[in-house]
Amino acid sequence: MPNDSAADTTARLLRRVDHVIADLRRGDLALLAHDGANLVLEAAETLTSEGLARLARLTGRQLSLALTRRRAAILGWAEAPSGPGGTVILPIPEGSEVEFLRQLADPSAKAETGSVPGLSAVPPAAADAAVELTKLARLLPAVMIGPVNDHAAAELAADGIHAVRVADVLAYRERSAQSLEAAAEAKVPLLDAAETRIIAFRPSDGGTGHIAIVIGTPDMAQPVLVRLHSECFTGDLLGSLRCDCGDQLRGAVAEIARAGSGILLYLAQEGRGIGLVNKLRAYNLQDAGLDTFDANEQLGFDADERVYVPAAEILRHLGVARVRLMTNNPDKVAALTRCGIAVVERVPHVFPANSHNERYLSAKAGHGHHL
Numbered sequence: 001m002p003n004d005s006a007a008d009t010t011a012r013l014l015r016r017v018d019h020v021i022a023d024l025r026r027g028d029l030a031l032l033a034h035d036g037a038n039l040v041l042e043a044a045e046t047l048t049s050e051g052l053a054r055l056a057r058l059t060g061r062q063l064s065l066a067l068t069r070r071r072a073a074i075l076g077w078a079e080a081p082s083g084p085g086g087t088v089i090l091p092i093p094e095g096s097e098v099e100f101l102r103q104l105a106d107p108s109a110k111a112e113t114g115s116v117p118g119l120s121a122v123p124p125a126a127a128d129a130a131v132e133l134t135k136l137a138r139l140l141p142a143v144m145i146g147p148v149n150d151h152a153a154a155e156l157a158a159d160g161i162h163a164v165r166v167a168d169v170l171a172y173r174e175r176s177a178q179s180l181e182a183a184a185e186a187k188v189p190l191l192d193a194a195e196t197r198i199i200a201f202r203p204s205d206g207g208t209g210h211i212a213i214v215i216g217t218p219d220m221a222q223p224v225l226v227r228l229h230s231e232c233f234t235g236d237l238l239g240s241l242r243c244d245c246g247d248q249l250r251g252a253v254a255e256i257a258r259a260g261s262g263i264l265l266y267l268a269q270e271g272r273g274i275g276l277v278n279k280l281r282a283y284n285l286q287d288a289g290l291d292t293f294d295a296n297e298q299l300g301f302d303a304d305e306r307v308y309v310p311a312a313e314i315l316r317h318l319g320v321a322r323v324r325l326m327t328n329n330p331d332k333v334a335a336l337t338r339c340g341i342a343v344v345e346r347v348p349h350v351f352p353a354n355s356h357n358e359r360y361l362s363a364k365a366g367h368g369h370h371l
Contacts, residue, residue, distance in 0.1 A: 007204055010179050014205035017172045019162040021137045027051070030133070031156055031163035032145075034126045038153035038163070041130045044105040044142040052098045052144070058156075059146030063092045064120040065104060066127035067142040071300030075104060085128030085170075089120040092144070105142035107285060107298045122146065129169035136172065138275030141300040177309035179204035182317060190215075192250070193257035201314050208268045210310050212318060215253065216261030223344045225262030226323040227252040228311050228332055230269040233276055242283065248349060252326055255349075263318065265311050272296065273305030304331065312339030 020030040027046035032039045040058050042051055044065065055063055072088040092101065120127075122145050130143040148156070157163060185199045193215045202209030218224045229252060235245030249264075256262035271279030274296060282295035293303035315323070324345040325333060333343050 007179070010175055011204035013168045014172065014176055014179065014203060014207065016162070016164045017133075017136070017169055018205055018207055020133060020164045020169075023162055024133055024137045024139065029054070029156065029161050031148075031153060031161055032126050032129060032166055032169070033163055034123055034129075034166040037123070037126075038148050038150065039122065039126050039130075039145055040148045040152075040156065040161075041133075041143050041145040043134050043137065043139045044101055044144055045134075045140045047098050047102055047144060049098045052096075052101070055144055055146060056094075058148050058152050061094055063144060063146040064122045064127075065090050065092055065101060065142060066122065066130050066145050067105065068131060068300045070297045070302070071105070071107075071142065074107070074298055074300075085124070085131075087124065087127040087131050089122050089124065089127045089145075091120045101144065105140045105300070107281075107300075125166050125170070129166040132169055132172075135274075135301070135305065138277060140278070173307055174309055176203040176205070176207060177307070177313050180210070180310060180313050180317070183209065190253055190257075192254040195257075199318075201310075201317070210268055210314060211266040212314055213253070213264040213266060214318070215256045215264070218261040218263060218320070220319040220321075223322040223324045223342075224320050225256055225259050225326065225347065226315070226320070227256065227262070227264045227326040227349070228267060228308065228336070229264055230267050230272065230306060233270060234279075252349065255326065263315075263320065265314055267306075267311060269306045272303075273307070274299065274301050308332065308335040309339055312336060312341050315341055 023030050024043045024046070027043070027048070029040055029042050029051075032041060040055060042055060044067075066087050066089050069086040069088050072090075077088060077090070127145060130145050131141050134141050134143050153163075180201045180203050183200045183202045185197060188196055188198045190196045195216050197214045199212040199214060200209055201212065229245075229249050232240075232243060232245035232249075234240035235243045236249050239246055252264050256264060270276045271282065274282070278299055278301070281299060282292065285295035285298050286292060290298060296303050296305070320341070322342040322344050323336070324347050325336065325343045326347045326349045327333065328349055333346055337343055
């Protein structure tokens with residue numbers, strides 16, 4: 001456990017990132033500080049003509065578009081230079097229209113990209129952090145960014161524009177996971193598991209939390225039967241037939257109850273970590289012929305954006321060091337192992353397909369290498 005001073009510092013740093021995430025979702029500007037320099041940014045998805053003009057004025061027209069290497073490759077810029085985090089930074093020619101810039105981020109639009117522009121003056125680490133902020137905001141991963149002088153940065157700060165350091169953005173996910181604490185606990189009898197406790201965990205900044213569903217009384221001295229389940233609003237709550245998530249959730253609860261005890265972690269990672277809005281966008285791309293993984297990549301995301309540090313931290317809080325993991329996904333086994341939780345057995349977790357999700361399940365087996 002960190003001491004109070006360290007915990008307060010972590011919470012303060014997390015809140016700074018939270019402020020910027022909220023601003024970007026609203027279409028506001030934000031400031032990034034890196035190596036003594038300041039950069040102003042705005043998400044491409046929410047860009048307006050007025051916002052573009054303001055950015056150009058603030059940066060002296062030294063504007064660039066930062067986007068993921070996957071999205072750049074889809075746009076035909078596979079050879080564009082990229083930073084260590086895989087972010088491609090492209091200077092924006094003067095006179096570019098806002099609609100064109102938004103189309104570069106939106107795969108539902110057909111943008112005429114032309115040739116790759118020249119090198120940008122934006123530091124690669126700053127571009128990586130800017131794109132990471134859009135991902136954390138569950139926006140399309142593309143952002144307008146450019147340098148501003150100290151006077152302009154001070155004026156923006158005086159106007160209430162939030163600033164954050166690049167290093168704090170890049171460390172946000174891990175810091176947030178490591179600060180998770182149990183916030184509330186209650187007995188909640190479930191349809192297939194009457195002896196159930198639900199424990200809500202949240203990070204020190206009060207941000208996005210996760211849930212542990214503890215069924216029975218697991219023996220923490222033995223490997224515990226565990227299921228990591230990423231939330232799926234459409235499948236879990238509405239019973240969508242496009243995926244097998246609802247079947248997996250209810251089936252895991254019933255199977256753990258039959259086994260006598262175990263834990264299901266319900267993780268806030270909708271759409272394999274891209275969020276509900278982007279998942280719906282991915283569905284439209286799937287209807288146009290892409291599989292579930294290709295659709296995420298067309299949007300500019302990795303095929304799977306989920307992280308499992310929060311799951312490992314929650315298991316440690318619960319006293320679990322070794323697990324029998326219910327999954328067909330070898331990446332989950334590898335990720336949890338990297339996070340310090342010993343996976344002593346993979347327990348298959350398979351349900352029948354239907355006419356709506358056969359292609360989805362086939363993609364998970366072929367593209368995602370699910371077992």
